[in-house]
Amino acid sequence: MGTTQLETVPEPKYWHLRTVLSEALDSEFTVGEILPNERDLAARFGVARATLRQALEQLELEGRLQRRRGVGTTVAPPRVGVAVGTGQHAWPGMQGDDRQPVDCTLATPPAAVAAALETARDEAVHIVRSTRTTHGQAIAAELLYVPQASVPDLSAIDAPSGPARARAVLRGLQRLELEGRDSAVELGSARADDAKELDRLPGAPVLVVTTRFLAAGRTAALSVATYRADTCRLTFGASGGVEIQDGPQRQAS
């Protein structure tokens, strides 16, 4: 990366620097490569450290860079496409589902979850905790809230706790006919327990996907899944979806 002085441009300086850096990442760096330190980079581009840092933050938001403690800033691999909305008629835990159930508890859900499930405010529901992993790395932590009424035949004796219990709840759900599901995606910040599971710091940006599973005319289960926003793009759609090669940020910029 040679010395490149930024000319005066109408857009903010850090934004222009982001574009210049983005092109440099494409042409001069390989995935996993460690970037020069901030002082050197700032000097090369003739900008203040603060401007450089803003540009690096943008590129981190866009998934182009990763900052890791003790390593520095590295060039990130392309984001992984994770199917979220496909299989409209599959319950969690069905064949082909890559969720790993890790635990199951019986507890009172948050008020808004109880409202969505139409359970009484103090009614305990099964809470199945799962993770999704890709290439050995956890990409999502999911809580699935299941009213006891949705799995009436569940036996406490067979599987009192842990992954076995979680699987028993999922098997119970699969006895219901799934009528449909809908999802919402929004930006959030990782809660402490999710952050730990996802190898992120608490408060890191995440994509939170809420999914309602509908059976017998009501919400039979509600899932709140937290996806790493740095490494994931969430894919929706019934057409099976050939992956678009690059992320839209690269396409559009």
Place this chain on the structure above:
Amino acid sequence: MGTTQLETVPEPKYWHLRTVLSEALDSEFTVGEILPNERDLAARFGVARATLRQALEQLELEGRLQRRRGVGTTVAPPRVGVAVGTGQHAWPGMQGDDRQPVDCTLATPPAAVAAALETARDEAVHIVRSTRTTHGQAIAAELLYVPQASVPDLSAIDAPSGPARARAVLRGLQRLELEGRDSAVELGSARADDAKELDRLPGAPVLVVTTRFLAAGRTAALSVATYRADTCRLTFGASGGVEIQDGPQRQAS
């Protein structure tokens, strides 16, 4: 909000403060209310300014707070649910679509878009620029890339440019039978032009939705839409979707 000293907790201090603040927002503040200044808030909770700022940043990520220049930090209204994946068989611009076409140009798209559209690298495509607004506020800026082959009957004479041209391209698309579409959502940062349209600063976190529209066995159009991440939750699903009252961050915390 009284004086509340934070006790020692295993999670990071700013994260615990975020939870305490979040509860205070629910119980003591109303939407639109301006928060006390940072110095006062830090003193009340017995934390350093830096800790307070980190907690405020989390709550901004989660859409609980808005920071506006010259106003200060205010309590944000609940996020607006915006349907993104419904109407699997509707083209953009069909009846009931809330997109407002603002412009249309003929230009060479970014390389990744050309690859997805299977057009030649230097082939110009129609680029329809639209906005989506809710309650008078722009929530999304969209670029729809349409190969000339998808709208062969388009007349340059009828509508040479601007919104009229954009509508002519959309009408042309609607003559094709839409076979399906798929979408991907990922975190991004607002480009300068989108940021202006969305009343955000360049680099603000946004949700970028890429949608492929399939007709005659190929990608007939590709849309890259930038949604405000602070005010929007994107909803997907065929079931029509009753809105879940609160965002999942409130549900899960």
